């Protein structure tokens with residue numbers, strides 16, 4: 001076990017040869033220079049695309065030139081990263097010099113959060129606000145959808161605007177959900193939890209975050225470029241038919257995919273290599289287990305998405321014919337590529353949510369995690385099986401009918417490892433001393449909400465029943481329970497739980513409980529009736545529906561407004577407490593044993609003065625013989641003297 | 644943080660005491676609810692029983708619901724019990740120190756495995772025996788109705804944004820409405836002229852994607868007359884939400900009259916259509932576009 005005890009000479013530290021740490025933030029590149037250069041890149045790429053592809057027969061009369069759009073976007077992104085200073089280090093290296101990472105600080109000015117920061121705590125906070133931005137913008141779009149569905153025939157939006165909103169909502173949410181735990185909580189907490197001063201690749205960490213910003217704006221830009229009609233699933237040939245809004249879809253999704261690859265590679269490297277002495281796999285926090293499992297799933301599935309998007313881009317821009325017929329392609333290719341990524345994806349949304357829930361539950365149950373190994377096995381089992389189920393999205397497609405029993409079996413098998421997570425949760429609260437603070441309320445609701453999603457997942461996996469509910473609001477309700485009801489409730493619980501570490505403040509319990517109860521009630525009141533709506537025959541993504549379903553739809557829409565108000569309440573109270581009232585948190589406000597809480601609030605700039613020696617599991621609640629989880633000031637003799 | 648349990652007795656005795664209560668409440672609630680689901684709610688579940696595949700879907704949905712109810716109640720009853728019984732009593736004590744229990748874990752693994760495998764077995768049976776359960780089986784179906792002699796062939800052609808139907812047994816005529824005879828085996832041949840659509844005849848219990856240049860076959864057998872709705876169930880562009888129409892299952896006589904009169908009325912139009920074929924391919928070389936047989 002060769003663990004480097006002297007990380008202080010690695011990257012992330014000042015004093016490298018030839019480096020000056022006195023470089024001001026504006027000299028390192030920042031969001032202003034990035035935006036200016038990015039805009040320049042866009043115009044250059046766009047112009048160049050018009051020069052080389054303007055005379056393509058397919059372009060001449062169409063009014064759109066996909067080559068120039070995509071080249072514009074590529075140049076804009078590259079220039080954006082140059083403006084951020086991402087290339088300063090490699091260029092300095094080529095010149096034979098050194099460009100050490102800027103020194104970490106106890107407290108940063110607000111501008112540093114808009115720069116290409118390599119401090120994992122800054123990146124975590126950047127991610128948190130960016131992902132919340134994604135979530136709230138996409139949430140507003142959802143209210144646009146529900147407003148249209150107040151009436152079966154009277155239209156607020158035209159059918160084109162409606163379908164654009166649906167696609168934007170879905171794509172933005174799906175992109176956000178992949179990173180909403182790994183980005184903010186993974187980057188901020190994993191080094192603290194494993195006893196490291198930093199992530200393995202700080203520059204890769206910065207890259208992973210800064211991909212999400214252009215991804216957001218390119219995706220949003222589709223709205224004023226005619227949108228994309230294909231929804232987030234992007235089925236060909238519909239996606240080949242669309243205008244440049246479709247290019248925005250595929251390009252922003254690809255940027256997000258790059259971000260996922262960067263973040264997950266970093267996560268795997270960090271968790272394997274940067275664990276402090278004594279941090280055995282059996283003592284690794286369950287959140288870190290969730291992160292590494294998710295990261296492996298991403299590394300294996302995301303390249304397939306990038307491949308599919310590349311193929312789509314080629315079909316659209318240079319008239320290859322891979323995703324539609326007539327010249328040898330097939331729409332089935334996209335369906336397979338997309339879901340080969342897409343199905344692992346929906347589990348890699350669920351896994352971090354469960355990891356977070358299992359992480360926080362023992363703190364408030366005052367008990368160890370029940371059957372820790374089973375919870376890890378459950379996560380690994382879900383991740384592994386997720387690669388063998390993608391055709392259950394295609395039970396009606398007409399491909400491979402003889403494979404259906406197999407995919408039905410593999411899909412239903414996933415209930416077993418998912419069930420492990422319930423076993424762990426239920427065992428953990430057994431004979432505990434449950435403390436119902438706001439984070440605990442959110443974590444308990446995760447089990448309630450996900451139960452609906454899990455049970456209805458069995459309906460979806462059963463081919464004859466799927467014949468009834470496939471493509472209907474039933475499926476839509478199902479995945480909103482598994483993703484929003486599970487993942488987002490875990491995220492909000494985690495925000496309440498970790499704000500003391502992130503910002504040094506402890507959010508009000510009273511306001512938090514108002515937020516929790518309204519969100520919980522309106523969430524269930526929004527999505528439970530949608531099971532019935534779909535079961536009664538309403539397909540997804542329609543702007544007109546049967547008049548007999550109007551009452552249910554109105555109930556759902558009004559509940560959705562309530563959900564929106566509850567989230568608005570969160571935003572207002574969160575920003576108020578963060579900026580104005582700043583209720584100071586005491587040290588370790590939740591009585592947690594976790595290593596991340598032992599370093600103190602605010603978290604020191606290097607996390608640990610010395611690399612700690614880990615002595616026990618973080619979950620030894622109720623063990624009368626348990627000492628602290630780690631020795632933060634170890635002498636040589638304490639290595640190996642673990643309990 | 645000293646460990647202090649207010650309850651006395653061995654862990655097993657305590658577990659038995661609470662366990663008996665939880666299981667008792669769970670059993671009573673599950674049993675009552677399941678009886679209501681099976682006998683009261685079940686017969687009225689959508690999509691009804693107009694065809695064999697619709698009836699099959701209704702039955703399967705009912706079975707899955709009956710199996711789900713005990714799972715739901717297990718988590719709910721346990722959750723409520725734990726929340727009420729095992730709260731922090733204000734003394735900020737820690738809970739009972741236990742990190743696992745071989746017996747309860749083994750029971751859990753076995754129970755979920757049995758449940759899941761029996762569900763997969765049930766689903767497979769219900770897919771294979773009723774000739775594919777009304778699901779599109781692609782161009783060469785592997786589960787077919789037993790009596791393949793008397794099957795009414797209906798081709799469903801989807802395009803942005805409407806459905807039309809062709810009838811190979813009636814001169815290859817094309818109609819905009821769908822009328823079907825009762826008590827008849829029906830084979831739907833679903834295809835598309837442009838993007839992916841999905842033919843969802845809700846009350847018929849039939850669902851099949853309409854893929855361009857691919858034939859997707861689905862079977863069902865009508866057993867009641869009545870009106871049904873057809874909706875496109877795969878996002879196909881701007882007017883996807885408006886891509887629906889209605890059909891009727893009528894008596895065999897009424898159907899025959901309708902079909903023969905339509906055949907006569909449409910004869911001049913039928914001559915202009917491409918020859919009946921399972922798939923059609925757009926011909927870009929003709930002004931205005933034209934379809935030929937793929």
Ligand SMILES: [Cu+2]
Nearest residue numbers: 840875879886
């Ligand atoms: Cu359609």
